[in-house]
Amino acid sequence: MVQRRKSPIEIETTEPHLCSIDRRLEILGQAPFFKDLPEKDLRYINTLFKEIGVQPDEVVCFSGDPAERLFIVADGRIKLTRHTLSGRDVLLDILSTGEIFGSLSLLGDQTYPDTAIAQTQSCILQIGADDFHRILEKYPPVTLRVLETTSTRLHSAQERIRQLSALSVESRIAHILLLLSKKFGKVEKVGMLIQVPLSREDLAAMAGTTPESASRVMSQFQKAGLINSGRQWVAVIDQAGLLQITESE
Amino acid sequence: MVQRRKSPIEIETTEPHLCSIDRRLEILGQAPFFKDLPEKDLRYINTLFKEIGVQPDEVVCFSGDPAERLFIVADGRIKLTRHTLSGRDVLLDILSTGEIFGSLSLLGDQTYPDTAIAQTQSCILQIGADDFHRILEKYPPVTLRVLETTSTRLHSAQERIRQLSALSVESRIAHILLLLSKKFGKVEKVGMLIQVPLSREDLAAMAGTTPESASRVMSQFQKAGLINSGRQWVAVIDQAGLLQITESE
């Protein structure tokens, strides 16, 4: 029972063509927005979505392009990024099953605010902005849910602004590790494993620093026994320890 | 016709008791959320709001307190801030007439995400979270508008994350000056005057830096003829020049 691959990460990817009707209904039903809708309505909504499969590093939508569609992650991991002229990109969020992205602004001639890149093989449900707008008009409770989600994201974003403004790289990375382990953590032998292929570069782009600095901090955390990490994966061992670093400065 | 005060700032503050019914209806009608509602509904909604007057530096709500109310700025300027243990606070936004803050999360036992402090004498309309929730349920288009607003703010917040992560202090301050002049700018003799009492400390808290660094950058901008500035006020002279600095690094 020897494991050939040292990387403990294992994302259960549904092959694009395996996003069956049943699976799609299940996913839509799990999405916070549609949770309470009767199956009849879910089935109708389902017909409005078209599914697409994407490979790792494939771009789903480009920041700046006309925002014609809205997407829901059916399976896999999608990175929301924003570019800079200096080439130093920023990783805003990593999305998973049931999460929404794309054109949330219901206005006319808007553009996508972020670039969305697949981090793993993923299945995505897409819908025209108009159709989605129609859903919102037809099912007011859905709008409330979307508002809730957006509001929560706004608060996380503002929290991140606070951290970028006031905390050290060390604290920010500690915080990010805790967030990711809460969102993607699975208990494994190596610790609370973050089920996302996560490079030092990704971490750096989330923390607003360089891969080298991220690496230094991670080495330090590893020496202190707070985490366990290898190439493209991270597991949290001592949550309390990281939490302490979080606001230490 | 000699001006006693050197500061060119002049915020037209409505005295709290001057927020008459007519004025309140006008303000509510101007707020993006209620813009298209018929007067009858506006009058009803108006009865749900209670008005309060606040003095400069007075706190409207504390981050962390139970989020029972939602507020709309009727008149004046309200700062949205977030604290850090290190004492270095972050200034998230400056709100003006018609803007919303407080408990946007429609969930149960939530707390205010930000502390709201009056920057000038202000008049604020407040409403119970429950009542507001009822408005949203009764008038679905209002929910859509609130969603739009929230979504726009989310994108601004993410843009700020990008800047904090990738740009220099100089670029960030240039960007903030442009944003503020777009939002609060009035053409005056001194240039495009930002109609907000704005200290170096405020600027620093918006840019995620120290008052000293902000001061250095501002001096530099002034020498370069890009801005005009004094104690607690700033006017933009050369927008194009600032724009160039914005993404220069």
Add this chain to the structure above:
DNA sequence: CGACGAATTGAACCTATTCAAAGGGTGTGG
């Protein structure tokens, strides 16, 4: 096993912070 890409580590450099002191506008009280 070999090769590629990721991660680590070191050293020089630089931006921004910190601490300290001096200068200047604003408003208050005599």
Add this chain to the structure above:
DNA sequence: CCACACCCTTTGAATAGGTTCAATTCGTCG
């Protein structure tokens, strides 16, 4: 109406935290 005190602002010099560039090591996959 002037003078004083307060606070904001400016500027300087030393320091620290983070970046950059480069070289090396290590892990993973073909």
